[in-house]
Amino acid sequence: MFDMxxxxxAVGLIxxxxxxxxxxxxxxxxxxxxxxIEKIQKDKxxxxxxxxxxxxxxxxxxxxxxxxxxxxxxxxxxxxxxxxEFVPTAWSGIIPALMTGKFDVIIGGMGIxxxxxxxxxxxxxxxxxxxxxVAHRKKAQGFSSLADFNKKDVNVAVRMGTTxxxxxxxxxxxxxxxxxxxxxxxxxxLNLGRVHAVVSSAPMPVFHALKYPDKLFVPxxxxxxxxxxxxxxxxxxxxxxxFFNNWIINQHASGFLKEKKAFWFESRDWEDLVK
Amino acid sequence: xxxxxNILAASVFTAVLILAVVIGYKNLSYNWQWYRVAPYxxxxxxxRFVAGVLLQGVWITFKISAISLVLALVTGMVSAFxxxxxxxxxxxxxxxxxxxxxxxxxxxxxxxIYFVISPxxxxxxxxxxVIALSLFEGAYSSEIIRSGIINIPKGQFEAAQSxxxxxxxxxxxxxxxxxxxxxxxxLAGQSVSLIKDSALVSTISIYDLTMQGQKIVSETFLTFExxxxxxxxxxxxxxxxxxxxxxxxxRMRFVN
Numbered sequence: 160m161f162d163m164x165x166x167x168x169a170v171g172l173i174x175x176x177x178x179x180x181x182x183x184x185x186x187x188x189x190x191x192x193x194x195x196i197e198k199i200q201k202d203k204x205x206x207x208x209x210x211x212x213x214x215x216x217x218x219x220x221x222x223x224x225x226x227x228x229x230x231x232x233x234x235x236x237x238x239x240x241x242x243x244e245f246v247p248t249a250w251s252g253i254i255p256a257l258m259t260g261k262f263d264v265i266i267g268g269m270g271i272x273x274x275x276x277x278x279x280x281x282x283x284x285x286x287x288x289x290x291x292x293v294a295h296r297k298k299a300q301g302f303s304s305l306a307d308f309n310k311k312d313v314n315v316a317v318r319m320g321t322t323x324x325x326x327x328x329x330x331x332x333x334x335x336x337x338x339x340x341x342x343x344x345x346x347x348x349l350n351l352g353r354v355h356a357v358v359s360s361a362p363m364p365v366f367h368a369l370k371y372p373d374k375l376f377v378p379x380x381x382x383x384x385x386x387x388x389x390x391x392x393x394x395x396x397x398x399x400x401x402f403f404n405n406w407i408i409n410q411h412a413s414g415f416l417k418e419k420k421a422f423w424f425e426s427r428d429w430e431d432l433v434k
Numbered sequence: 435x436x437x438x439x440n441i442l443a444a445s446v447f448t449a450v451l452i453l454a455v456v457i458g459y460k461n462l463s464y465n466w467q468w469y470r471v472a473p474y475x476x477x478x479x480x481x482r483f484v485a486g487v488l489l490q491g492v493w494i495t496f497k498i499s500a501i502s503l504v505l506a507l508v509t510g511m512v513s514a515f516x517x518x519x520x521x522x523x524x525x526x527x528x529x530x531x532x533x534x535x536x537x538x539x540x541x542x543x544x545x546x547i548y549f550v551i552s553p554x555x556x557x558x559x560x561x562x563x564v565i566a567l568s569l570f571e572g573a574y575s576s577e578i579i580r581s582g583i584i585n586i587p588k589g590q591f592e593a594a595q596s597x598x599x600x601x602x603x604x605x606x607x608x609x610x611x612x613x614x615x616x617x618x619x620x621l622a623g624q625s626v627s628l629i630k631d632s633a634l635v636s637t638i639s640i641y642d643l644t645m646q647g648q649k650i651v652s653e654t655f656l657t658f659e660x661x662x663x664x665x666x667x668x669x670x671x672x673x674x675x676x677x678x679x680x681x682x683x684x685r686m687r688f689v690n
Contacts, residue, residue: 163439251648255657258464278655316639320652337559337639338649344549348639351553 194398195263204242206262207232210250212342213363214423215268219432227423231285232266234415235406249340251320254278257391264403265391268360270322272386280396281389282403285416289382290326293364293375294356295349302355302378309333314354316345326384327358350374362424464658471659474650491646492667498563498642499629499671505568506628507621510575517580528576535573541634543570548638563635571628578620582613615686622679626672633668643667 199205209216209228216226224245236243246262257265257279268288271281294302302308308315313334317324318341327336337354339345346367349357357364361382368375390407392399410416423429459466474486485493516528535543548562557565586609594604636645647664651657 251652252657254655255651274653275655319648324652338645339639340637347549351549353553 194396195392196398196402199239199241199263202241204244205232205236205239205264206244206246207267208246208248208253208257208262208265209267210248210253212268212360213366214429216245217433220434225429225432227286227419228266228268230419230423231410231416234410235266235403238406250318251340253320254391257393260393263392264399268388269391270360270386271389272322272325275391278394279391280394280400281391282400283407284387284389285407285410286388286420288360288386288388290323290358290384290386291361291364291382292356292358292377292379293349293368294378295352295354296374296376298352299355299378305330305379305383307378308356311335313356316348316354316357318342318345318359321359322384322386323358323360330383331358366427466659467656468659470654470656471663474646474660474663487646487650488643488663488667491641491643492671494641495629495632495643495668496671498560498567498635498640499625499632502564502567502571502632503625503628505564506571506575506624509568509572510579513572513576514579514583517576518583531569532573532576535569536577540566540570540631541637544634544638559635559638559640563632563638563640567628567632567635570631571624574624574627575621578617578624579613582617583609585616586612611686618679618683618686622676622683625675625679629672629675630668 209232211217212226212228214226215228216224219225229245232243232245244262246256248256248261250267253265253267253269254275256262265279268286269275269281270288271284275281292308294308299308299313309331311333313331314337315327315331315334316337316339317327319338324336324338327334334355337345337348339348342359342363345354345357345359348354350371356378357367365377368377390403392403407416474488476486476489477484513528513531516524517532519525544563544566547557547566548559551557552559552562590608590612591604594608599607632642633644636642636648639645641649643664647660650660654660
């Protein structure tokens, strides 16, 4: 049974598809032509891409987002006179999500690296973070330097796509890496004693070792890297870089960033919020 | 006449589809860098062939799928016979296994086996993955095999009994060959599913094809290029398998 009417209708619909795609395709040009700062003001909302990282961003007991990044993004929205909308995204896909316009900016403790900078633009640093390590007492007994972990039979768990993964590759090239999508899975692996250590940005490893003092310990006294943390935005948007840079410089000067950092990274006053 | 119209409609449809893809490809504000993909497949160091990480991933995916496929068929076979056995306890056991596995997501099964069960038994990630995949696909194969056995005419069993074939020989020489001939297309579909489902083992940090893809993407952000390449790898594995099974099918048709 061949129904000409139906076929014609189908063909008509399909012919409209490229048109729709053309219109969709224009977003690409539009994104580069007009600044995201304009868009934020028009929409009266700034959409922030982030991912859960203790204590940068986490859920409190009521399920509300709290953390260092969250405070920074809320203050930024307040200063711009707009609302803030957080878009939780899997860390490994956060840069492609920014590039395809799923949100306006990444404020998520993202370390500024050359490889990332080829795909997105970064603001001036609003924070510095460093890599630290938490290890299993039994498995990594007596380990106290990077060299101890840099051995063939050592397993290290890290979160995929993070600077922790890159640092582990760079400083522990001989160790075998176990990559997980979430921090919690990597830590679970450590608690079960299936890996010797987890590498992650400070202060998480120290906090985790304090939680399980009889099972875990912190093998290195100092962080073994220092990395600048910036907002990430799409390329080709000088207005946004300028606006965010100056906002960050202002917040450094006013002491806001310092105060927030002290609260989230040096004190443990916020533990009651999330437990 | 009708035939010509059909061909015309089909070719218009295909042309429009290709046009749509091309326009979408061009308009996506994304800088395509296909030239960076090749080294991840293979490279030559001082004239020697070196397999890239994607090829290593293909090998791991192949290994996991092959082992799981054999185990899944064995599990499916055992469970199908258990469901048809005269003993109630066996029937209930097999029914519980099939229903539990079929009605829960594979991802959760992998997590339960790897994070909950395997620390107790001290299993490696690879073993956990193989167990999870075999159990999952085995449950589906079990139902396929059971339907194949049920569909064999009763006369076949009676004939085998009347010439005095022992039970084992009845199954081995009469039931299983006929069951296979009927269920092979469905089992083929199931094995293709198994290969695609094996992508989920990347979540427990096994360096299969999907994991290697994720790793490259997280380092280089060649998001679309790498995922297309990975999809192509899966397609080539599953297409090869389908082709082999098609050959077996035509062979079986002429066996009497």
